Amino acid sequence: xxxxxxxxxxxVKPGGSLRLSCAVSGFTFSSYDxxxxxxxxxxxxxxxxxxxxxxxxxxxxxxxxGRFTISRDNAKNSLHLQMNSLRAxxxxxxxxxxxxxxxxxxxxxxxxxxxxxxx
Amino acid sequence: xxxxQPPSVSVxxxxxxxxxxxxxxxGSKSVHWYQQKPGQAPVLVVYDDAVRPSGIPERFxxxxxxxxxxxTVSRVEAGDEADYFCQLxxxxxxxxxxxxxxxxxxx
Numbered sequence: 001x002x003x004x005x006x007x008x009x010x011x012v013k014p015g016g017s018l019r020l021s022c023a024v025s026g027f028t029f030s031s032y033d034x035x036x037x038x039x040x041x042x043x044x045x046x047x048x049x050x051x052x053x054x055x056x057x058x059x060x061x062x063x064x065x066g067r068f069t070i071s072r073d074n075a076k077n078s079l080h081l082q083m084n085s086l087r088a089x090x091x092x093x094x095x096x097x098x099x100x101x102x103x104x105x106x107x108x109x110x111x112x113x114x115x116x117x118x119x
Numbered sequence: 120x121x122x123x124q125p126p127s128v129s130v131x132x133x134x135x136x137x138x139x140x141x142x143x144x145x146g147s148k149s150v151h152w153y154q155q156k157p158g159q160a161p162v163l164v165v166y167d168d169a170v171r172p173s174g175i176p177e178r179f180x181x182x183x184x185x186x187x188x189x190x191t192v193s194r195v196e197a198g199d200e201a202d203y204f205c206q207l208x209x210x211x212x213x214x215x216x217x218x219x220x221x222x223x224x225x226x
Contacts, residue, residue, distance in 0.1 A: 037217075044204060044217060044218070045204050047206075047217060059213050059215075060214075062214075095160055102208070104149075104208075105167070106151070106161075106163065107163050109160040109161055109162075110160065111159075
């Protein structure tokens with residue numbers, strides 16, 4: 001069974017940092033591109049970042065470029081999102097999602113981790 | 120690249136719901152659709168314009184042409200009430216894009 005489990009969410013003050021992780025199981029992690037998608041409270045989905053299987057292709061939304069860093073550890077079946085210089089507008093549930101290739105559908109999603117940026 | 124969806128669509132049980140997703144020449148791109156119920160993660164219901172993942176009822180179908188992609192839900196049931204999002208990859212900017220979402224209400 002494919003499973004994606006996010007962790008590392010919490011409350012942080014504006015300007016602070018937080019690192020999200022996504023632990024996966026039930027599939028060959030190194031064969032899939034991975035993504036982060038977020039959803040602000042009561043709002044729609046927003047794509048955040050994508051990383052290819054060997055980390056040689058990485059993409060970011062303009063809203064997070066220069067502040068967030070996506071990474072993966074294929075040996076540990078884990079995906080990460082380092083979030084720096086956090087702003088109130090980064091408050092959201094962050095989902096990790098699997099894709100067969102960059103640009104393809106997100107076929108499996110985690111349950112999400114809530115990040116709250118507030119003073 | 121901007122994807123435009125109607126905020127809401129309402130339909131009676133047993134009728135057909137059509138949810139549109141507008142974008143410039145969207146017919147030349149592959150569009151995916153997700154269903155999200157309150158408090159849950161999104162679920163893929165149609166991909167590559169018109170392909171249903173395994174486990175998704177045949178009542179869900181998709182089409183894409185010109186400047187509009189459409190998700191069609193036939194014989195709507197109460198359990199279909201949810202938010203629906205279209206999504207694609209914009210190769211021009213190398214970024215993922217979601218539509219704003221449509222709330223499907225079953226009357």
